Amino acid sequence: METIGQGIIEAFKLIGSLNPELLQILFLSLEISVLAVIIAMLFGVPMGTFLGLKRFPGRNLFIAIVNTGMGLPPVVVGLFVFLILARSGPLGGLNLLYTPWAMLIAQVIIAAPLVMGVTMAAIQGLDERLKLQILALGANTLQFYLKLMKEARLSLIAALAAGFGSVISEVGAVMMVGGNIKGQTRVMTTAIVLETRQGDYSLAIALSVILLLIALLLNLIFTYLQQRRSS
Amino acid sequence: MNAVLLLKNVEVTQGGKRTLEIPELDVRKGEILVILGPTGSGKSTTLKLMAFLIKPQRGEVFWQGEKVHFPAPLSVRRSISMTFQDPLPFEGSVFENVAFGLKIRGIKGEDLRVRVEEILELLSIAHLKDKSAKRISGGEAQKVALARALIFHPSLLLLDEPLASLDPLTKKQLESELYRVLKQLGITCVYVTHDQEEALSLADRIAILDRGRILQIGAKEEVFFKPNDVKVARFVGVENLIPAEISANEEGLATMEAMGKTLEAVTPFPPGARVIACIRPEEVTLKKDGVGVEKISARNQLSGKVLSLETLGPVIKVSLDCGLQIKVLITRRSASDLSLKPGDTVLASFKATAVHVIPEDEGE
Numbered sequence: 001m002e003t004i005g006q007g008i009i010e011a012f013k014l015i016g017s018l019n020p021e022l023l024q025i026l027f028l029s030l031e032i033s034v035l036a037v038i039i040a041m042l043f044g045v046p047m048g049t050f051l052g053l054k055r056f057p058g059r060n061l062f063i064a065i066v067n068t069g070m071g072l073p074p075v076v077v078g079l080f081v082f083l084i085l086a087r088s089g090p091l092g093g094l095n096l097l098y099t100p101w102a103m104l105i106a107q108v109i110i111a112a113p114l115v116m117g118v119t120m121a122a123i124q125g126l127d128e129r130l131k132l133q134i135l136a137l138g139a140n141t142l143q144f145y146l147k148l149m150k151e152a153r154l155s156l157i158a159a160l161a162a163g164f165g166s167v168i169s170e171v172g173a174v175m176m177v178g179g180n181i182k183g184q185t186r187v188m189t190t191a192i193v194l195e196t197r198q199g200d201y202s203l204a205i206a207l208s209v210i211l212l213l214i215a216l217l218l219n220l221i222f223t224y225l226q227q228r229r230s231s
Numbered sequence: 232m233n234a235v236l237l238l239k240n241v242e243v244t245q246g247g248k249r250t251l252e253i254p255e256l257d258v259r260k261g262e263i264l265v266i267l268g269p270t271g272s273g274k275s276t277t278l279k280l281m282a283f284l285i286k287p288q289r290g291e292v293f294w295q296g297e298k299v300h301f302p303a304p305l306s307v308r309r310s311i312s313m314t315f316q317d318p319l320p321f322e323g324s325v326f327e328n329v330a331f332g333l334k335i336r337g338i339k340g341e342d343l344r345v346r347v348e349e350i351l352e353l354l355s356i357a358h359l360k361d362k363s364a365k366r367i368s369g370g371e372a373q374k375v376a377l378a379r380a381l382i383f384h385p386s387l388l389l390l391d392e393p394l395a396s397l398d399p400l401t402k403k404q405l406e407s408e409l410y411r412v413l414k415q416l417g418i419t420c421v422y423v424t425h426d427q428e429e430a431l432s433l434a435d436r437i438a439i440l441d442r443g444r445i446l447q448i449g450a451k452e453e454v455f456f457k458p459n460d461v462k463v464a465r466f467v468g469v470e471n472l473i474p475a476e477i478s479a480n481e482e483g484l485a486t487m488e489a490m491g492k493t494l495e496a497v498t499p500f501p502p503g504a505r506v507i508a509c510i511r512p513e514e515v516t517l518k519k520d521g522v523g524v525e526k527i528s529a530r531n532q533l534s535g536k537v538l539s540l541e542t543l544g545p546v547i548k549v550s551l552d553c554g555l556q557i558k559v560l561i562t563r564r565s566a567s568d569l570s571l572k573p574g575d576t577v578l579a580s581f582k583a584t585a586v587h588v589i590p591e592d593e594g595e
Binding site: 127129130132133135136137138139140143147150151153 | 279282284305308309311312313314315317319321322331332335336379380383389
């Protein structure tokens with residue numbers, strides 16, 4: 001208990017001191033995860049919408065793959081990205097391993113199926129007649145898709161929250177492909193693992209508290225976006 | 232004849248079942264065409280076809296005289312607007328809902344605002360402008376749906392049972408308001424319903440649809456007072472369908488025998504023809520035997536016993552046994568003037584012109 005208490009005090013001291021190393025870790029975490037979720041949304045929302053609307057051969061197989069992807073163990077993604085980016089791998093020449101880019105790629109792969117799956121369910125859950133109504137008012141294909149996404153806004157924000165939650169808290173994949181290099185690829189989660197291993201519990205707890213606060217803050221923003229019309 | 236839209240030899244098959252088969256159906260400029268039919272008769276399918284939302288397996292659809300190939304061009308789809316039985320509000324305010332059709336047509340700013348406010352005013356829902364479209368009453372929501380469909384002045388408006396889920400009072404109000412707006416804007420409209428009263432008050436022409444086929448189409452008086460067959464007659468509220476045989480015909484005034492009673496009707500059917508005499512219940516008047524001695528001009532007079540009285544809002548349906556059963560609709564006032572009760576003997580009379588004669592249906 002004492003350790004936890006000390007850790008929390010330490011956390012606020014650290015936040016207050018604006019420790020440059022802490023800030024650097026914090027910003028890298030946010031940068032990679034926010035960018036990963038944006039890319040996952042840009043890719044996953046249209047794909048999910050398409051999957052929710054269209055019937056084509058092999059659709060069920062594709063959906064099964066997406067659903068599996070939603071529960072993909074991050075370490076497996078890490079291993080996969082590692083093997084591809086490793087010097088002997090197919091994309092080894094790009095020299096991306098142990099850079100933030102590798103971490104970004106891994107996080108996009110983790111978040112995209114989540115976004116896709118939630119979007120697909122949301123679009124399928126919309127009233128079939130609502131879809132006809134949008135077309136019956138003269139929407140072209142693009143306008144139709146955009147309107148559907150707007151109608152599914154609540155669920156899309158849930159997809160955003162789920163995607164972000166999964167990548168900001170993820171440690172296995174970023175550790176494997178980023179390497180937790182100080183000043184380069186060290187992020188909140190990998191730093192927590194490291195500090196815990198080294199016995200510096202108070203710093204680990206401080207980082208955890210900050211991570212939790214960030215998650216809370218972002219979810220407050222998501223909730224506000226999601227619920228503002230319902231009140 | 233100015234056909235806005237024409238269906239020709241169209242067939243729609245859904246799930247291996249043929250749900251629609253229409254040799255020809257035209258929608259004329261400026262008219263309100265009501266498609267009247269029971270649930271599952273293919274009414275909604277017909278509307279979706281007219282909105283180019285579904286493709287017929289066979290046949291052709293013409294828009295303003297030109298054949299349309301599927302998928303229909305956006306310019307054609309954008310000339311047509313459709314609403315459904317449920318108002319299906321979008322997320323957002325009433326204003327945003329109504330503005331949708333204009334926004335997707337590239338209209339914005341002041342022009343957009345003015346036009347939305349105009350249509351809201353026209354439907355007397357301007358006060359709802361900033362409310363969430365999902366948080367207003369059923370009648371209001373239906374008006375929003377109408378405003379949303381009307382705002383871009385479609386050349387053809389398709390309404391799928393827009394009043395079906397409303398309470399009777401709201402329904403009556405909205406019905407007359409809808410009629411006023413459609414006629415004021417001069418909009419061509421196809422209106423689908425299963426309610427014959429709605430059909431009667433809104434229609435210029437009526438098409439009776441049953442099991443995917445049009446049984447009869449024509450001016451509303453024609454369909455309501457001169458149904459082609461028993462099915463149509465039943466559907467438009469002709470409650471007295473009396474099998475009879477023509478015994479004589481003098482220059483169009485026929486005499487016929489029906490279960491021992493003699494009826495007269497204006498019809499060209501020759502003696503010997505087996506027919507059905509159709510009499511609308513509101514065309515029959517009742518008198519109590521012995522009360523009042525003034526001459527009755529109606530050629531058909533049948534004396535009978537009151538079997539039952541059934542109150543239907545402002546009118547009362549009286550079932551009579553005159554040797555043959557006759558249903559009569561009278562006002563509450565006449566019922567109380569006559570102090571009618573079951574068992575009373577009354578005289579039912581109706582004009583020879585009130586009897587519409589159709590050939591006996593072989594299928595029946």
